[in-house]
Amino acid sequence: MLRIAISMIMGDRLKYLGLLVGLSFAAMLITQQASIFMGYTQRMWAPIEDQPNVDIWVMDPQVRSTQDAKHMQDTILQRVRGVEGVEWAVPMYRGSLNAQLSNGTQELSTLIGIDDSTLLGGPHKMIEGSIFDLRQADAVIVEKRAAEGDLRFNLPDGTTRPLAAGDSISINDRSARVVGICENNYPFYWQPVIYTTFSRAMLYAPQERKLMTYVLVDAKEGVDHQVLADRISAATGMKARTSWDFARMTMKYTLDKTGILVNFGITVGLGFVIGLLVCGQTFFNFIVDNTRLFGALKALGLSDGRLLQMIAVQVLVVGAIGFGLGAGLAAIAGMLLPYVGVGFYMPWQLLVGAGVGVLGICLVSAFLSAIRIVRLEPAVVFKA
Amino acid sequence: MLTASQPSPSFVTGSGPVAVSCKGVTKTYGKGDSAVRALRGVDIDVHKGELLMLVGPSGCGKTTLISVVAGVLDRDGGECSVLGQDFAKMNSGQKAAFRAVNVGFVFQAFNLIPTLTIAENVAVPLLIQGVGRKEAIKRARDVLGLVGLGNRTNDEPRRLSGGQQQRVAISRAIVHKPKLLVCDEPTSALDHVTGQKVMELLRSVAAGEDLSLVVVTHDQRIFEFADRIAEMDDGHIVRITQGQGLRTSASHDPAK
Numbered sequence: 277m278l279r280i281a282i283s284m285i286m287g288d289r290l291k292y293l294g295l296l297v298g299l300s301f302a303a304m305l306i307t308q309q310a311s312i313f314m315g316y317t318q319r320m321w322a323p324i325e326d327q328p329n330v331d332i333w334v335m336d337p338q339v340r341s342t343q344d345a346k347h348m349q350d351t352i353l354q355r356v357r358g359v360e361g362v363e364w365a366v367p368m369y370r371g372s373l374n375a376q377l378s379n380g381t382q383e384l385s386t387l388i389g390i391d392d393s394t395l396l397g398g399p400h401k402m403i404e405g406s407i408f409d410l411r412q413a414d415a416v417i418v419e420k421r422a423a424e425g426d427l428r429f430n431l432p433d434g435t436t437r438p439l440a441a442g443d444s445i446s447i448n449d450r451s452a453r454v455v456g457i458c459e460n461n462y463p464f465y466w467q468p469v470i471y472t473t474f475s476r477a478m479l480y481a482p483q484e485r486k487l488m489t490y491v492l493v494d495a496k497e498g499v500d501h502q503v504l505a506d507r508i509s510a511a512t513g514m515k516a517r518t519s520w521d522f523a524r525m526t527m528k529y530t531l532d533k534t535g536i537l538v539n540f541g542i543t544v545g546l547g548f549v550i551g552l553l554v555c556g557q558t559f560f561n562f563i564v565d566n567t568r569l570f571g572a573l574k575a576l577g578l579s580d581g582r583l584l585q586m587i588a589v590q591v592l593v594v595g596a597i598g599f600g601l602g603a604g605l606a607a608i609a610g611m612l613l614p615y616v617g618v619g620f621y622m623p624w625q626l627l628v629g630a631g632v633g634v635l636g637i638c639l640v641s642a643f644l645s646a647i648r649i650v651r652l653e654p655a656v657v658f659k660a
Numbered sequence: 661m662l663t664a665s666q667p668s669p670s671f672v673t674g675s676g677p678v679a680v681s682c683k684g685v686t687k688t689y690g691k692g693d694s695a696v697r698a699l700r701g702v703d704i705d706v707h708k709g710e711l712l713m714l715v716g717p718s719g720c721g722k723t724t725l726i727s728v729v730a731g732v733l734d735r736d737g738g739e740c741s742v743l744g745q746d747f748a749k750m751n752s753g754q755k756a757a758f759r760a761v762n763v764g765f766v767f768q769a770f771n772l773i774p775t776l777t778i779a780e781n782v783a784v785p786l787l788i789q790g791v792g793r794k795e796a797i798k799r800a801r802d803v804l805g806l807v808g809l810g811n812r813t814n815d816e817p818r819r820l821s822g823g824q825q826q827r828v829a830i831s832r833a834i835v836h837k838p839k840l841l842v843c844d845e846p847t848s849a850l851d852h853v854t855g856q857k858v859m860e861l862l863r864s865v866a867a868g869e870d871l872s873l874v875v876v877t878h879d880q881r882i883f884e885f886a887d888r889i890a891e892m893d894d895g896h897i898v899r900i901t902q903g904q905g906l907r908t909s910a911s912h913d914p915a916k
Contacts, residue, residue, distance in 0.1 A: 277787050280776060287775025572771035575732050576832075577760025577788050579753050654732035657767055658723045658844050 277578070281586035282593055284566065291565075294558040295594045296601065299634060302551020303602025306544050307622065307630040308609055313540040314626060315619025320530045321523035322461035323370075326400040327492065332505045333522045334365075334491035337515045341526040343465055345370050347486035348514060355512045356491045361499040362508070366391035369477040370489040375470060376446045379430040385422065385468040387447060389477025397492050398458075399471055405441045405456025410473055416447070417456040422468030447480045462619065464530060548633055556641040559591055563645040567656060574654035583649050587642050595638035599631055671900045672888055674707035679840060679872040680729055681705050684738035687724050698724040700895035701738065706840075711863065711873040711885060713903065716892035722876045723844060725892070729874060730763055730842045731755045743839050760788045764833030766862075768845035770825045772817040778828045779804060779813040785836040803831045807861060823854035827861060834865050841866065843875040847882055859885045 286292050318325075323342045324333070334356055336346035347369075356365040369389030374382045390397040390410075398407045403420055410417060418427060423439035430436055439445070443454045447470065460469060472480070478487055493516075495504050501518045508516035517525060531537045563570070570583065610620040687699040698721045706712050706729075714722045727733035728740060731747040740747065743762055747755055764785070772781045782800035787793065801813050807827045809820075817825050826846060833841055843862065847855030859882045866873055875886070883889055886903030 279793070280773065280780070280784070280787070283775045283780075284773060568769065568771055569773055572765070572767065573784070573788075574756070575730070575759065575765050576785050577756045577758075577763075579756045581753075582788075655723075655727040657765075657769075657771055658727055658732070 277582060277586060278589045281589045284569070284586075285562065285590040285594060288562055288565070291558050291562045292594065295555055295562075296598050298551055298554025298558060299595055299598025299637065300602040300605065302547045302555070302637060303599045303630060303634050304605045304609075305547030305550070305602075306633050307603045307627065308606035309540050309543045309547065310626050310630060311606060311610055311620050311622040312613070312618060313536065313544075314623065315613075315621040316464060316536060317527055317531075318621050319462050319464040319619050320527045322463040324519050324523050324526070325461045327397060327519075329396065329494060330492045330519060331495040331501050332493035332508065332516055332518055334493060334508055334512065334514050334516045335489070337513070339515060341529040342463075342522070343526075344529075345372070345489050347484065348488045348491070349486050350488055352512055352514055353488065353491050356493060356508055359504070359508050359511050361496050361504045363494040363496045364394070364396070365491050365493045366394055366396045367474050367488045368397045368490040368492055369474055369481065369487060371477075371481055372467065373448045373480060373482075375427060375452075375468060376449070377427065377430060378444070381430075383422075383426045383468055385427070385447075385470050387477055387480060388469065388471050389474040389481075390471060392473045392475050395473075399460055401459045403457045403459050407456065407458075409441075409455035410471065412453070412455055414451055414453045414476070415455040415472065416445070416452040417458050417471040418445075418454055419469035419471075420457055420459045421462075421466070422470070423454075423457050426468050448482070450480055452480075462617075548637065551634065551637045552640060555591075555595075555637050556644055559641045560645050560648070562590075563587070563648055567648075567652065570649055571652055571654050571656040574652060575657050580650050584646050587646050587649060591638045591642040591645075592635075595634055599634040602634075603627060603630060671897075672902045673900075674705060674710050674712075674888055676707045676709060678705045679708045679710075680740075680742050680874070682725075682729065682738065682740045685725070685728060685735050685740050686737040687721075687728060687733070687735050697895055699728070699735070702892075702895070702897055704890055704897055704900075706872050706874055708839075708870055708872055709866070710887045711866065711875065711903075711905070713883060713886035713889045714874065714876045714892060715878065715880075715883070715889055718878075720892040721895045722892055726842050726844060726874055726876050730765065730840075731759050760785065761836065762839045764836070764838040764841045766826070766829050766833045766841065766843040766846045768848055770817070770822075770829045770849075772825060772828060772832075774817055777814050777816055778809065778820070778831075781817065781828060782831045782835050785832060789836060800831070800835055803835045804828070806865070807831050821854075822850050823857060826850060826854075826858050830858070830861055830865065834871075839870060839872065841871055841873045843873065843877075845877055845879075846875065847877065847879050852881055855879060855882060 336348050339346050353365060353367050356362060371387055372384055373387045375385040376382050395407050395410060399417060409415055418439050427439050428436035429439045429443050439454055441455055445452050481487055495501050505516040505518050610622055613620045682702055682704045685699050685702040689696045689698055702725055716722055728735045729742060745758060779797050779800045782804060783796035786796035786799060804810055804813050809827055847858055850858060863885055884904040887905045889901050889903050890897050891899040
């Protein structure tokens, strides 16, 4: 009888198509929008992801996210190094400064100063040159998107080319020489990123009393990261967070302040509602159009339970096909969107969640129709 | 109120064991001022192997009566025994199970599932009983062969004429060898010649079987096939007359 159920729904081509379109659209919208949201959310902690070797981030107590650059005194570094359980601790500067191109164009860029001696805290991946070249005079490493985009090198004939090793720029009116190109994880708030040493960053940055943004910490083996973070906070009076906690803190702050959660939530909710309306209405129409047939099946002796099974199978089969189509379309979009700079991340958990959403649409639609079927008098087949 | 048990030339009784026995059956639709009393105390027996026709004007209660007899509608009062069972003592699941085994239906509008082949349509009662799909299709094809559609088993209903579709419906009604066949206006959607052929087929498939047929009809042209004709009016059986009980001739080819 279940084969008959599937045959009935697929045989009604118009309604079958309507159901597929409705469910695919809902699945695509839910999956794609949630994936874009996940992609953007991932970008919120991209600066943290760029430092996989760092276990704990020490920062000013007022810092709320990775974008929130509030500096600390240099002395904090030594105090952190003195805490039991710390394998190593290095300083990092992070600030926004003007980078100027040879034609005078200025771009507000993120300057990151990493530890001179160990070069820990450096870029995620080198594309051209070596990180050790930062030890050369006036050396900087430029992030790939900046080198190919906002910081493109100007040629005498007026054209541009990507910035490359050997090119010169100036930062805050001080000369800098590009010694390498790197690639980082795409951040939520994008700005050109330039790496240099910590001491050189002190020269580029406007003179302030405090210039150290973070202390990056690696825990000794076997030391619990949260326990060490708490110990560092107690010893220094600064905010110490594990990488995961810092990422979560950044994400919460960004979600609270930007409203993207609400925007994407509304879109995902709309996808669900539209899917429910289209699927529910179309499937109900299918049941109404086939009332006599269902009545005939009841008269022939099919029990309510088996009829409900038929309805469930009909809506679930269409739901599965619709979800597959929709999620597939979302995945295809996901392969193309990063090319235009849109974040996209589709973990399997998201697919499961979207599947549950589509399943919910199917079950509600089936339930609304099932009420009609259960109440159907078999005698309806004898009515004119 | 006259009943079929009283000696009267207007109430011809059948012979042989009784398959269906109704006494004082009532059914009312709606409540209060808008209530419609469709059955007002119906007494009727249907004997095994008999073809009983129910005739009468529209709204006289024919369809309601066969609905009650077939167990697809609950009666309000009276007694009704179908093959020794009382539907009033069964829950909906038990009624469905009883119908699946013992009752066959031929509907006015055929009610064939358009997306299935005719073999699959005929197999439905067997599938409902839990017969395996292969076996059910095989038995369906056998029955379709009996009614002259053995070479069309893979066709969909829309490819058949009205008469052929009704033959498919009859096949579906008998494939599971029921004891009671309920037919609601089986020839009303057909022309006279086709209707005659369908009635001949009904008689031929029931002949020699322990099968009782109750046929609701307006079509006077097929009265000749009835063993008895029960006339209804305003919710009562007003007359039961002897029919001609026309049987199929030996040379009849149901495929034509």
